[in-house]
Amino acid sequence: MAFESFSEFLSMKGHGLYVWLAYGVGLAVLIFNWIAPGLRKKQIARDIQQQIRREENAGQERNA
Amino acid sequence: MWQRFKAWFHKWASPKWFFDMSASWMPWLKGIAIACMVTGVIWGLAFAPQDYQQGNSFRIIYLHVPAAILAQSVFMMMAVAGFVNLVWRLKLADLAVKAAAPIGAWMCFLALFTGAVWGKPTWGTWWVWDARLTSMLILLFLYFAVMALHGAFTDATTGGRAASIMAIVGTINIPIIKFSVEWWNTLHQPATFKLTEKPAMPPEMWVPLLIMVIGFYCYFGYLLLYRMRNEVMEREQRTQWVRELVRKGV
Numbered sequence: 001m002a003f004e005s006f007s008e009f010l011s012m013k014g015h016g017l018y019v020w021l022a023y024g025v026g027l028a029v030l031i032f033n034w035i036a037p038g039l040r041k042k043q044i045a046r047d048i049q050q051q052i053r054r055e056e057n058a059g060q061e062r063n064a
Numbered sequence: 065m066w067q068r069f070k071a072w073f074h075k076w077a078s079p080k081w082f083f084d085m086s087a088s089w090m091p092w093l094k095g096i097a098i099a100c101m102v103t104g105v106i107w108g109l110a111f112a113p114q115d116y117q118q119g120n121s122f123r124i125i126y127l128h129v130p131a132a133i134l135a136q137s138v139f140m141m142m143a144v145a146g147f148v149n150l151v152w153r154l155k156l157a158d159l160a161v162k163a164a165a166p167i168g169a170w171m172c173f174l175a176l177f178t179g180a181v182w183g184k185p186t187w188g189t190w191w192v193w194d195a196r197l198t199s200m201l202i203l204l205f206l207y208f209a210v211m212a213l214h215g216a217f218t219d220a221t222t223g224g225r226a227a228s229i230m231a232i233v234g235t236i237n238i239p240i241i242k243f244s245v246e247w248w249n250t251l252h253q254p255a256t257f258k259l260t261e262k263p264a265m266p267p268e269m270w271v272p273l274l275i276m277v278i279g280f281y282c283y284f285g286y287l288l289l290y291r292m293r294n295e296v297m298e299r300e301q302r303t304q305w306v307r308e309l310v311r312k313g314v
Contacts, residue, residue, distance in 0.1 A: 002113055009110060012120040015185055019123050022181040023109070026127040029174050030101075030283070033167060037290040044294055048301045048310045 076156050079296045080305055086289040093286040100279025107272035115269075124182040126273055129256055130280035132175035135203060136238055138168035138284060142210065143235045146228030155299075156292070158224035161231055162214050163291035167284060169207035176200055187251050195244035196252040199237060206234040220299075 003009040012019045075081050108126035115122035142164045149157035179197065180190045191197065210227045217223035245254050256263060256273065263270040300306045 001110060003110065012123070013114070015119055015121040018121050018181050018185050019109075022124045022127055022178045023105075025177055025181075026131075026174055029170055033170055033287055034283075037287060037294055040294050041290075041297070044298050044301075045310050045313075048297070048307065051301065052307060052310070 076154060079155065079300050080303075082156055083293060083296055086293055090286055090289055093282045093289070097279050097282035097286055100275050100282065104272045104276035104279055108276065112269050112272055113266070118186055121182060121185045124178050125256070126276050128175060128178040128182060129273060130276045131171045131178065132200070133277055134280050134284055135168055135172035135175050135200070136241060138164050138171060139203065139206070139231070140235060140238060142168065142231040146231040149224060149228045150232075156296075158221075158228070159292045159295040159299075160288070161210065161224065161227055163288055163295060165207055165210045165214070165227070165231075167287050167291070169204060169211065171280075171284075172200065172204040172207055176204065183251075192251055194250045194252065195248040196241065196250050199241045199244050202237055203234075203241060206230070206237060210234070 010016060010020075104126060109123055112123070112126075114120050142161050145157045145160040145164070148154050149161060176197075179200075183192075184190050210230045213230050214223045214227040217226065242255075244250065245252050256265070256270065257277075297306055297309075
């Protein structure tokens with residue numbers, strides 16, 4: 001460990017604001033990018049499902 | 065040999081082949097990315113010794129350098145993909161350009177932001193208009209240009225080609241970023257990692273940094289494949305295999 005105590009770790013010997021600001025924003029960016037494609041995939045799958053349903057309905061109406 | 069290469073190259077023309085292959089690569093990239101980044105951050109934040117001049121603010125390096133390296137190499141990768149797209153009209157290369165741009169832009173933003181936060185306690189200012197910082201800001205705008213061009217045309221193929229040209233032309237900026245710290249007087253310190261020399265810092269400092277860089281590369285690989293798969297799904301939505309996939313629940 002590079003620090004004597006946990007409070008020293010948090011304060012980063014005076015540089016706490018800068019270090020934690022950088023890591024906070026960094027973590028937010030990394031997590032946002034990590035989640036975004038998963039949400040997009042769900043959206044695309046929903047759209048395709050809707051499209052399939054629409055086509056099936058149209059087919060049934062034509063047959064009726 | 066040539067025949068083999070051709071066969072290998074042709075496989076990349078098949079979206080379904082890509083979809084199946086990438087599915088087997090992604091868990092590896094994800095696992096290595098998480099393992100490296102968690103190890104690197106804990107090591108860098110709590111165990112690496114503090115810098116004798118900069119104190120603990122130097123710990124920002126473990127985000128700043130990987131993000132900056134990624135921002136530049138993603139752009140070069142994008143230019144290569146753009147070249148392949150222009151010359152061989154490979155759909156997948158076009159998708160790679162489109163998928164890589166926003167990730168690269170985010171990495172570039174992260175490098176600039178962490179750099180500013182690091183600059184305040186080290187240089188006494190958040191920002192200076194010097195060569196390294198300005199050329200990095202231009203890189204961010206070049207990413208925006210690639211993204212904008214991709215969406216600026218009603219025809220996706222034309223947009224893809226325009227974005228590819230932008231990516232290739234934009235690589236002029238990469239050597240400028242790289243050598244900016246040597247060509248001009250700048251506040252920015254020289255590169256941490258060089259291919260020909262040992263790092264100037266002790267191993268307890270650069271080993272976690274190297275781990276973070278590897279983690280960031282795998283993170284990017286994972287995100288790139290994920291985004292490309294989304295694009296494939298969207299563009300191939302009329303095909304039987306994508307519909308089958310959606311029906312089964314992806």
